[in-house]
Amino acid sequence: MSEHKEPEHQDEHEHHIVSPMVYLTIVVILLIGTGLTVGASYLELGIFNPIVALAIAVIKATLVVLFFMHVKYSTKLTKLTVGAGIFTFITLVSMTLADYISRAWGKW
C-alpha cells in the first residue's frame, strides 16, 4: 500500500518541470501536422476531407493541452477539470446539432 501511495503523493505536490526537448519534439510534430492537414486538403477525399482535417486538429490540440499546458503532469483536479470541460463542450455541441438535424424529421 505504501509503495502505491508514494508516486501519487509526488504527483500531487512536486512541481514538474517539462524539459525543452519535450517542447521541441511537440512543436516539430505540430508543424508536421500543419503540413499534413494542408496537404490533405489538396487531395480529393470527398466526405473524408473535413474528417481528416478535424482529426489532425484534435490530435494537435491534444498535444498542446497535454504537453505545452502541462496537463499530463498536472494534479488530478486539473485533469478532471479539463476532462469535465471537454465533456460539457461535446455534450452541448452534439445536443444542439442533434436538435437541428432532427427538428424537421419526416416533414420534408
Add this chain to the structure above:
Amino acid sequence: MSDSPAIVHEADHHEHPAYLRHHFESVEQQADTTNFAMWLFLLTEVMFFGGLFTAYLIYRNWYYQAFVAGSHQLSILWGTLNTGVLISSSFTMAMGVWCAETRRRQGLVLSLVITFVLGLVFLGIKSIEYSEKIEKHHVPGFHYSLQSFLDPDSDEAAKAAGDKPLPLDVARHTEVYFSLYFAMTGMHALHMIIGIAILGYMIFRAQAGAYTTGHVTFVENFGLYWHFVDIIWIFLFPLLYLISRHA
C-alpha cells in the same frame, strides 16, 4: 498533516516565501488553486468559442454551396504561414515557462520578446488578409459585393478554385460565411491583442527580475492562456480555410 494547523502556521510564519498568501497552507496549494482557477476561466472561453463553432457548423450545413465559395476566397498560403507562426509562438512561450521555472532571467526575457514579436507577425498577416477582404468588398454590410460569386471568372481566387456562378439567392448567403469568418477570426485576434498587451507588461516585469525567483504562477497561467488561443486557431484554420477546397 498536523492536528493543529494554526500552531504550525504560527511556527512556520517567518519561513514561508513572501509570495505565499496567508489563506493558503503551502506554496503548492496556492499554485494548484490558481492553476485550477485559470482552467475554469479557460473553460468559459471554450464555451464562448464553442458557440461560434456550433453556429459555423450549422450554417455551413444550411448554406453549403455559399460556404464553399466563400472559403475559396481565403489564401491557404497566408493561413498556413500564420498557423506556423502561432505554433512557434506557443513553443517560445513554453520555453519562457521553462526559463522561469529554472530561474533564467535572460532566457525568460528573450522567450517573451520572441513570443511578443511572433504575436505581432500573426496580427500583421491577419491584417493583410483583412485588407484583401476589404478591397474585394467581402466585409458583410452595405458595401458587400457578390461579384466574385455571381461571376467567378472575374475573380482570381474563385477562378483558380474552378467556381461555377452561383444563383443570386445562394450567392447572398456568402455574406453569412464572411460574417462568421470575421466574428471568429476577429474574436481570436482580440484574444491575441490582449495576450500581446499582457506579454509587453511581462517583458518589463521579467527584466526587473520578476518570475525567476521561484514564483512562476503568472508566467505559467499566462502560458495556458496563450496556448489556449493557439488551440482555437488550430481548429479555425482547417474549418475556415481547408475543408471546403474540394467541394
